[in-house]
Amino acid sequence: MKSKKILFALLCVIFIVAGCANQSSNGKIVEGKVNVVTTFYPIYEFAKQIGGENANVINLLPTGVEPHDWTPKSQDMMNTSKAQLFLYNGAGLEGWVPDFLQGLNKNSKVKSVQVSKGINLITTEEVDDHDHGNADHSNTHIDPHTWVSPKSAMIMADNIKNSYVEVDPSHKQQYEARYQELVSKLKALDQKYETELAKVTRKDIVVSHQAFGYLCRDYGLTQHAIMGLSPDAEPRAQDLVQLAKTVKQDNIKYIFFEQLVSDKLAKTLANETGVKTLVLNPVEGLTKEQVKAGEDYFSIMDKNLQNLLLALQ
Template sequence: MLLTILLAAGCGPQSQGKIVEGKVNVVTTFYPIYEFAKAIGGENANVINLLPAGVEPHDWTPRSQDIVNTSKAQLFFYNGAGLEGWVPQFLKGLNRDTKVKSYEVSRGIKLIEADEDEEHHDEGEGHKHQHHVDPHTWVSPKSAMIMVENMKNSFIEADPAHQEGYTSRYLELRKKLEDLDQEFSSKLDEMPRKEIVVSHEAFGYLARDYGLTQHAIMGLSPDAEPRARDLLQLSTLVKEEGIHFIFFEELVSDRLAKTLASETGAEVLVLNPVEGLTEEQLKRGDDYFSLMRNNLTNLILALQE
């Protein structure tokens, strides 16, 4: 009993949203989709985000209020590609009379198949990732462009009367993503180095789209423990390539990244997979674009000679 109370307390404020009559109510599974849905929906939409800040989308579970809200909503946006393993059950559990339309917003992105070999150490975990696809699509501005186009189309389908508003707000958002994409392309093209070492394999799409190679300490699931052999290989790589920086992400412990860094004389830097905002980032007014630009700054630092 005590445990449940503690767990409930530890989760902090979850989806604070309320259904608003007369607007398109959209439920999103986690932060980037929430930000994009708000940008496209504008005054015509009411967007409710399920995942609280600081929680890994891989291992979250919905509550009854989330089921109630989603049942009453018009749209449900989830990333897909295996990110939210709880979605199929969740959708089955919605009220019978629900009219909500659910959309996998990563549809149309050429998915990255993960290396099977990397994954065999978590066989006991009920295979969180069907087919071992990399689900971290949004981390590349190029993929994000496909996602926001899918969302725009879904909004117009749900509410054709406001097509003009959705289209113009989408075009504004798309322009921002194109600018970001341009910055990533031109800056990273100039960099002499192309190899990055990261704590969690979340940067596959970014690496693919901008000509980098990612070496991850851990696999796709951020809580998998790496094997000693993997750490040894990485350590050798870091030394041989003369890699100066090892990346870790804020929501996940940096213990391994720091261990590897201290063994190889490299330093640690943050690379943020933009899965959610911390309280601090919220207060600062950070968003997808500012966090991605911070990422670019750190990548440039790491990829210099």
């Protein structure tokens, strides 16, 4: 009876998970600089740090918007047509990119770069649930959440630096110097994650959205996700019941949720299993409050580590 009650409570909130606003950025092309268009926040931050005063970086994804379901508008296409670099994650994150690139101005000289190139990508089985009398079936998907691990973020930073040098070789020295600064911060973050997470005895985390595969692989953890690779991928009834059992059997104390998607499922599961919730941020974008507070990739990843250590103690 208890598992049925948990299932009912969870299913009641599946259909009210928040959707994403389809807004557009307001960046403008600047003459005399390398104009760079990025698809979402982590690439934008790394591109700004490496580009410095030599670059004008425009981020397509507006503040507070989750990237999985966002699609660009005509102004985004116009800006990108005039830019020198278009940096996107790839690995299946931005499904709109092929059509977007085909739609650019025919005279555009923009160089498109997949910044996840060279990362050992994770493939995962996701079950597609069809409610039409058909059996469920598994599809293999690539996990696109590369940037959530500092180890992968270093490879992304290297790809971004190389793309700057290719389109603007006259400022190679400056790009290299700023890249080294960024990598030294990423190495320090990586070392901190390795050292601190090696001390914990618990290794299992329950998350709302399957966004932490690279983080878990690189630092010896295992994620159990309520939803799939996309935060609006609906969980199946039997998976929710199994997850509730896992929480109880493994004596899990916290369920993680994130800020750019609805926390209703995570909080319902936490209530039904008698555990607490904490934020684990996949750093897909910043909220307006985080921008005002001066938060960045590094401050958020530091908070993530503190919350992981609290949950795994």
